[in-house]
Amino acid sequence: MSDTNTQVRDAAGVDLDNPNLTRFDIVREGARRDGVEIVHYEPQYAPGSKGEKRMTRIVAFFFLLTGIMSTLFVIAFIWWPWEYELGPHASKYYTPVLGLTLGLALVGVGLGILTWGKKLLPHEIAIQERHDGPSSPEEQKLTGSTLQFIGAEMGLGRRPILKWSLLGLAPLGLAAAAVPIGALIKDPHHPDILFKTGFAGATRANPIRLMHDDGTLVRPEEVSTGGQITVFPNIPGGASNHYADSPTLLIHLREEDAALLNGRLYSINQNSPWSSFVAYSKICTHAGCPASLYEQQTNRLLCPCHQSQFLITDNARPIFGPATRSLPMLPISVDKEGYLVAVGDYKVPVGPAFWEKD
Amino acid sequence: MKRRKVDLKALPGKTAQEVDTRLPVATPLRGILNKVFPDHWSFLLGEIALFSFIILLLTGTFLALFFEPSLQEVHYNGSYLPLQGVQMSRAYETALDLSFDVRGGLIMRQMHHWAALLFMAAIVVHMFRIFMTGAFRKPREINWIIGLSMFWLGFTEGFAGYSLPDDALSGTGLRIASAIMLSIPVIGSWVTTSLFGGEFPGEIILSRLYILHVFLLPLILLALVSIHVGLVFVQKHTQWPGPGRTNKNVVGERMFPRYAIKQGGFFMLVFAVIALMGGLFQINPIWLFGPYEAAVVSAGSQPDWYVMFLDGSTRLMPAWDIRFLGYNIPPLFWPTVVLPGILTVLPMAYPWIEARWKKDKASHNLLQRPRDVPDRTGLAAMALAFYLVLTISGGNDIFADKFHISLNAMTWAGRIGLLILPPLAYYFARRLALGLQQHDREVLAHGVETGIIKRLPDGRFVEVHQPLAAPDEHGHTDLPYVGWTVPKKMNRLGALGPAVRGFFRPIEQPAPPQQEEQPREEITSGKS
Ligand code: HEM
Ligand code: FES
Numbered sequence: 083m084s085d086t087n088t089q090v091r092d093a094a095g096v097d098l099d100n101p102n103l104t105r106f107d108i109v110r111e112g113a114r115r116d117g118v119e120i121v122h123y124e125p126q127y128a129p130g131s132k133g134e135k136r137m138t139r140i141v142a143f144f145f146l147l148t149g150i151m152s153t154l155f156v157i158a159f160i161w162w163p164w165e166y167e168l169g170p171h172a173s174k175y176y177t178p179v180l181g182l183t184l185g186l187a188l189v190g191v192g193l194g195i196l197t198w199g200k201k202l203l204p205h206e207i208a209i210q211e212r213h214d215g216p217s218s219p220e221e222q223k224l225t226g227s228t229l230q231f232i233g234a235e236m237g238l239g240r241r242p243i244l245k246w247s248l249l250g251l252a253p254l255g256l257a258a259a260a261v262p263i264g265a266l267i268k269d270p271h272h273p274d275i276l277f278k279t280g281f282a283g284a285t286r287a288n289p290i291r292l293m294h295d296d297g298t299l300v301r302p303e304e305v306s307t308g309g310q311i312t313v314f315p316n317i318p319g320g321a322s323n324h325y326a327d328s329p330t331l332l333i334h335l336r337e338e339d340a341a342l343l344n345g346r347l348y349s350i351n352q353n354s355p356w357s358s359f360v361a362y363s364k365i366c367t368h369a370g371c372p373a374s375l376y377e378q379q380t381n382r383l384l385c386p387c388h389q390s391q392f393l394i395t396d397n398a399r400p401i402f403g404p405a406t407r408s409l410p411m412l413p414i415s416v417d418k419e420g421y422l423v424a425v426g427d428y429k430v431p432v433g434p435a436f437w438e439k440d
Numbered sequence: 441m442k443r444r445k446v447d448l449k450a451l452p453g454k455t456a457q458e459v460d461t462r463l464p465v466a467t468p469l470r471g472i473l474n475k476v477f478p479d480h481w482s483f484l485l486g487e488i489a490l491f492s493f494i495i496l497l498l499t500g501t502f503l504a505l506f507f508e509p510s511l512q513e514v515h516y517n518g519s520y521l522p523l524q525g526v527q528m529s530r531a532y533e534t535a536l537d538l539s540f541d542v543r544g545g546l547i548m549r550q551m552h553h554w555a556a557l558l559f560m561a562a563i564v565v566h567m568f569r570i571f572m573t574g575a576f577r578k579p580r581e582i583n584w585i586i587g588l589s590m591f592w593l594g595f596t597e598g599f600a601g602y603s604l605p606d607d608a609l610s611g612t613g614l615r616i617a618s619a620i621m622l623s624i625p626v627i628g629s630w631v632t633t634s635l636f637g638g639e640f641p642g643e644i645i646l647s648r649l650y651i652l653h654v655f656l657l658p659l660i661l662l663a664l665v666s667i668h669v670g671l672v673f674v675q676k677h678t679q680w681p682g683p684g685r686t687n688k689n690v691v692g693e694r695m696f697p698r699y700a701i702k703q704g705g706f707f708m709l710v711f712a713v714i715a716l717m718g719g720l721f722q723i724n725p726i727w728l729f730g731p732y733e734a735a736v737v738s739a740g741s742q743p744d745w746y747v748m749f750l751d752g753s754t755r756l757m758p759a760w761d762i763r764f765l766g767y768n769i770p771p772l773f774w775p776t777v778v779l780p781g782i783l784t785v786l787p788m789a790y791p792w793i794e795a796r797w798k799k800d801k802a803s804h805n806l807l808q809r810p811r812d813v814p815d816r817t818g819l820a821a822m823a824l825a826f827y828l829v830l831t832i833s834g835g836n837d838i839f840a841d842k843f844h845i846s847l848n849a850m851t852w853a854g855r856i857g858l859l860i861l862p863p864l865a866y867y868f869a870r871r872l873a874l875g876l877q878q879h880d881r882e883v884l885a886h887g888v889e890t891g892i893i894k895r896l897p898d899g900r901f902v903e904v905h906q907p908l909a910a911p912d913e914h915g916h917t918d919l920p921y922v923g924w925t926v927p928k929k930m931n932r933l934g935a936l937g938p939a940v941r942g943f944f945r946p947i948e949q950p951a952p953p954q955q956e957e958q959p960r961e962e963i964t965s966g967k968s
Contacts, residue, residue, distance in 0.1 A: 113474045118694065121684075159544060166519040166540045177546045181719005184547075185712050192708030199701030206698065210476035210690045212676050212805060214579060268638060270629040275639040295735070312735050321735075322513070323641055326615070329735030364735055369619035369754070369772055370640070371612055372737045386737055387616065388755040389837060389847050402848055404754060404771050406761035434619035435770035436628045440763065 113208065122207040137201040144194030151187035158183055276436070279363075280315035280328035281412065281427040289415065289423035291316040292332065292361075299421045302356055305334040310376045312364060315424065327432045329364040329372060330412050331383070332422065333394060339381055342395040348413040359422070361412040362398045365433040366390060368405035383409070407435060477699045478679035478692035482569045484706065489562035491710040492555045493665060499552040500601075500654065506542050508534045509604060509650035511643050520727050528606075528731035531646050535605035535726055551718030556598050558714060560746040563591050571790075572820045573807040575678050577800075581791040583671045588788055590664050592780075593657055595746060600653040602724075602744055606646065609724075609741055611732025615640060623773040641734075681806045681923035688805070748834030749827055753779050756833050756854045811880075812923060814873035821869030822862040829857045880926040884908065884919040888927060 096103065096111040110120050127134035164176040216222065238245050270276050284290040292300045293316040300313055310333040314321040320328065335343065340358035351357050362383075366373040371387035376394075382401070383392040390403030398409035410428040417423045431439050460466050510530035516523045518533065520540045538545035567587060570576050576584035599617070603610045618640040621632040637644040676690050685691045693699045717723075730736070743751055753775035762769040794816065795801060810817040832839065833854035840847045883889075887905035894904050908927070909917045 112470050113694065116471050116474045118474045118476055120694070164543055166521070168521050177550070178719050180544060180547045181550075181716055185716030185719060188708050188712030188715055192705050192712055195701055195705030195708060199698050199705060203698045203701065206693050207684075207691060208474075208476045208694050209684065210474075210676070210692075212688050212690060214675065214803065214805070266634045267630065268633040270633040275633070276629055295733075314735070323511075323611075323732065323734050326640055326734035369616045371615065372735050374735075374737055384847075386741065386837065387612070388751070389851065390759075400759060403851070404757045404759055406759045406771055434622050434772065435761070435768060436622040436632075437625050437767055437769070438629060440766045440768060 117211040117213070119209045120206060121209055123204050124206075125204040126201060134202070137197060141194050141198045141202065144190045144197065146190075148187045148190030148194065151183050151190060155180060155183035155187060271438075276439070277431045279427055279432050280317055280320050280325035281424045284315075284424045284426050286415075286425045289417060289425045291417070292330070292414070292422045292424060293320060295321040297321070300332065301420055302334070302359060302416060302422060305332060305359070307334055307358075308336050308378050309334055312372075312374075313361070313422070327363075327365055330361050330424075331364045331373075331376070331409075332359065332361045332414075333376070334359055335381075335394070339395050343397070346397050348411065351414065354415075356414075356416050356422075359414060360394070361414045361424070362392075362394070362409040363412065363428060363432045364409075366405060367400070367407035367409060368403070368434060370433045373409065473694065473696045475673075475695045476690045476692045477695055478677055478685075478690055479699070480680055482573070483677065485562055485566035485569055487703065487706060488710055489559055489566055490665065490669065491707045492559035492562060492714065493661065494707075495555045495711060495714055496552060496559060497658065497662075499548050499555060500658070502548045503538060503545075503552055504654050506534060506538050506545060507531070507604070509646040510534075511606070511641070511646055523727060523730075526731065529646075531604060531606040532726070532731045535607070539727060547715075547718050550721070550723050551714050552601075553723045554717040554721070555714050556601060557723075557744060557746075558710075560591075560594055560598060560744075563587075563594060564746070567591065568820060568824070571787075571823075572810045572817060573678075574804065574813060574816065575807055576791050577804040578791070578795065579675060579803050580671075580678075583668055583675075584791055585788050586664050586668050586671075588784065590661060590668070592784060593661050593664070597653060597657040597661065598744055599747060600649045600657065602747075603649050604646065604653060605724075605726050606732050607724075607726035608729040608732050608736060609726075609743075611641065611734070612737050612741055613743055613747075614645065615734075620772060620776040623770045624777060625767075625769050625773065641732075676805070678805050678807050680809075683922075685806065687803070690805075742835060742838070745831070749830035750776055750780065750834070752830035752833030752836070752854065755836060755851060756830070756858060758855070806923065809923060811873040811876040814870040814877070817873045818866040818870035821865040825861040825865035826858065829854060829861055833858075879928075880921060883926050883928060884921055885916050887911075887917065888929065 096107065098108065098111070106123070113120055125134075127137065158176075158179045162176050162179055163172045165173055167173050217225075238248075281290055292313040294300060295312065295314060297316075299316060300311070305311055310331055313330050313332045315325065315328050317325075319325065335358045337358065340360075343360060344357060347357060347360065351359070364372045364374065366385040366387065368385065368388055368390050371385055373383050373385035373390070373392060375384040375386055376382075377384060381394040383394055383398065385391075385403070385405070388404050390405030391401050392398040392405070392409055393401045397411065400406060400408065410430045410432055412424050412428055413426045415423055415425050508530050512530045513527055514530050514533050516526050516528055516533055516536065518537055518541050520536055523536065535549075538549050540546070570584065570587065599613065603614045603617075618632050618636060621635065622628045624631060633639065635645070635648065636642040637648075677692075679685050679690055679692065682691070742748065754772065757771050757775045760771050760774075810820070833850070836850040836854060837847060839845065840850045887907035890904045890906050892904040893901050895901055907917045909919055911917050
């Protein structure tokens with residue numbers, strides 16, 4: 083149906099009963115009544131032409147591709163070995179094979195449909211009027227008056243008592259808010275969870291031993307000079323995420339580095355045989371990642387999250403990056419049986435800063 | 441019994457009539473079938489976001505059939521041997537099961553994740569196109585605001601999803617999120633303990649994130665997507681200027697059949713890309729990261745790309761602590777709470793800011809080419825530079841490692857770059873826009889460069905120009921610029937935008953680029 087001017091039309095539109103109308107004439111008239119003018123409508127290939135046949139074949143090819151690929155997908159889905167095996171194994175290709183077959187199947191429908199729409203359907207240009215902008219003044223007035231009338235009927239202006247009594251409804255909103263807020267709210271200070279770690283309760287008389295993540299206790303000899311390990315409070319679940327604030331870095335400093343730090347150590351450690359051992363909270367004071375990259379050469383501890391760097395020989399003071407606070411130090415000692423212990427909790431809250439934490 | 445003959449051919453017509461007597465749809469249905477949509481590749485960006493969202497709903501629902509957001513401790517006993525016997529949360533275990541013990545579960549997980557990345561990417565690029573073409577202007581400010589809200593909702597939705605599997609990366613991300621909440625002045629500690637039900641990580645956070653991720657946020661997003669698309673429908677899509685196109689019409693194709701068919705095909709292609717990526721490219725291999733353990737993090741842990749700009753702003757932030765009277769505001773607060781706040785409010789207000797700045801209160805349905813509004817294009821380049829510096833800084837440890845640059849140098853480069861690159865980008869984009877404008881005007885006045893060099897009798901060489909219209913006695917053509925592509929090469933002559941091909945009947949005068957109210961001729965219309 084090319085752009086023809088066969089329609090029979092007068093000012094009032096098309097006479098739909100006119101037997102000479104083609105179906106396209108009717109379509110065009112329908113569009114016109116929706117404010118749409120089809121100004122150009124032209125098949126891209128003459129019906130029956132070589133080009134049209136080629137396009138038809140291409141569409142059919144794409145759909146066939148989809149058929150084949152979907153079938154392959156289902157076959158692979160059912161019969162390809164999919165259960166995990168160690169080492170090289172066909173199961174490693176299960177997901178790629180599914181992706182490839184499903185993807186190509188979808189490519190087939192997609193391109194098929196697109197070719198159909200773009201090449202086989204006539205090219206058209208239609209123009210539709212926008213009817214935007216404000217409503218007519220008359221409409222505005224009618225609706226505006228209706229709204230004002232509703233407002234006036236409610237009579238808030240005439241009945242001041244009603245106006246005030248509406249305020250009495252406010253607690254209903256409060257009640258609605260109270261339930262979720264009241265149920266969710268959790269006081270961070272009673273008990274003072276943010277200020278305590280798994281080492282809470284440790285004292286000199288009643289120390290808490292340090293342990294590895296597998297629960298075995300820690301002796302000073304286990305940490306080579308210049309080395310560091312992660313330790314936890316030896317309490318039930320001490321190495322679990324339940325005590326996410328308790329992981330501690332135990333560092334065995336070299337003699338000269340220990341000397342640098344010595345004046346700043348907790349007094350129990352000064353001049354003791356284990357004065358070269360120091361324990362800092364592993365939880366970065368910036369945003370709480372484990373600050374776990376220890377650079378032996380420079381005695382720096384690097385947090386991998388935002389690259390704050392802490393100088394171990396200077397009280398784990400932050401020397402680069404966004405962190406502003408030193409890593410808190412854990413007071414440690416060695417008990418009679420030769421195990422490392424904490425003789426107190428951290429003196430300042432561990433981890434990221436907050437409003438009440440000075 | 442006598443068999444009544446059913447006339448199969450008349451069946452559809454008859455059914456339609458039966459339907460219409462109950463529900464008179466003939467008129468509105470025809471209106472929809474005949475609705476005209478303009479076409480341009482840049483209009484497909486929003487479509488990609490929409491289609492990815494649909495795929496997220498489909499794949500996400502599949503995942504939800506197998507996933508359990510529980511922090512209960514279990515010992516892994518699934519078929520991924522390297523983790524046999526390891527203690528982990530039930531959430532991580534079910535995510536592993538999805539990857540190894542549910543047939544097709546892994547491709548669904550990976551498709552879900554890739555679709556999420558594509559969703560956010562499409563939103564960001566779409567947003568830039570809306571901004572640079574002025575599509576946010578009156579009367580479309582509401583859709584601009586809805587769009588921005590959807591960016592942040594999608595961001596939160598993605599972050600919640602990323603946190604669900606409780607692998608090492610999820611946990612680290614959540615821990616940082618809790619620190620961000622802690623940094624809010626006055627109420628920070630209360631907000632954090634309330635959301636986590638105690639100290640990080642607590643026992644309840646995954647259940648809460650889960651209901652956010654699979655119910656609340658998708659619901660809100662779905663509602664906003666519907667309103668967004670509905671408004672495009674009601675307000676009608678903007679169009680590029682060009683012959684026959686005015687502020688008061690839409691030139692394009694009717695929705696059915698061609699436009700709708702093309703959309704359908706395009707959806708399938710987006711789906712295909714996601715399926716191919718989900719199958720062929722590994723994403724978030726949680727079994728390699730291990731379960732979340734508070735004491736463990738590996739270097740080079742990265743959030744999803746759309747979170748990286750905030751990671752970057754956090755890394756670049758100098759260590760400025762504000763302390764007074766025993767209280768303090770940690771530096772984390774500025775790049776992660778204040779910056780996103782600014783990045784929400786400022787763009788939301790931009791349509792009104794620009795209307796004031798340009799003293800332009802009119803409604804606009806014609807798009808502007810970025811070159812025609814150099815100031816705004818400059819701002820877009822500025823925003824892009826700002827965003828890119830932050831995003832790159834979010835991976836600065838990777839860059840430092842790959843290119844053997846010191847980390848500290850990367851951080852300082854980022855800090856300085858953040859201050860000087862955006863203004864530079866503004867300057868250059870603005871110059872570029874002005875230059876392109878100038879060139880368009882030159883071509884309109886003198887014609888297209890032909891590449892043919894002619895030697896004049898006095899020995900000078902000049903290039904022969906092919907005028908676009910019959911020149912006046914000075915060899916100049918006085919063609920008005922209409923705000924659309926000017927042909928710059930000989931073989932582009934006559935190819936002024938796809939809609940003009942074969943466009944033989946002039947309907948209206950071309951619209952001038954500054955779409956002032958102009959007297960327009962009525963198109964013959966059957967509507968009375
Ligand atoms: C805008 C929409 C959404 C975005 C951006 C999004 C994003 C994500 C991301 C990034 C993940 C981590 C995936 C991974 O494990 O690699 C995820 C996980 C998940 N999502 Fe979504 N999602 C969306 C919608 C949905 C919906 C609608 C549902 C369910 C109705 C859903 C259900 C899930 C489930 C159950 C998981 C955890 C499964 C797993 O990690 O293996 N998501 N989502
Ligand atoms: S969490 Fe350590 S630098 Fe941010």
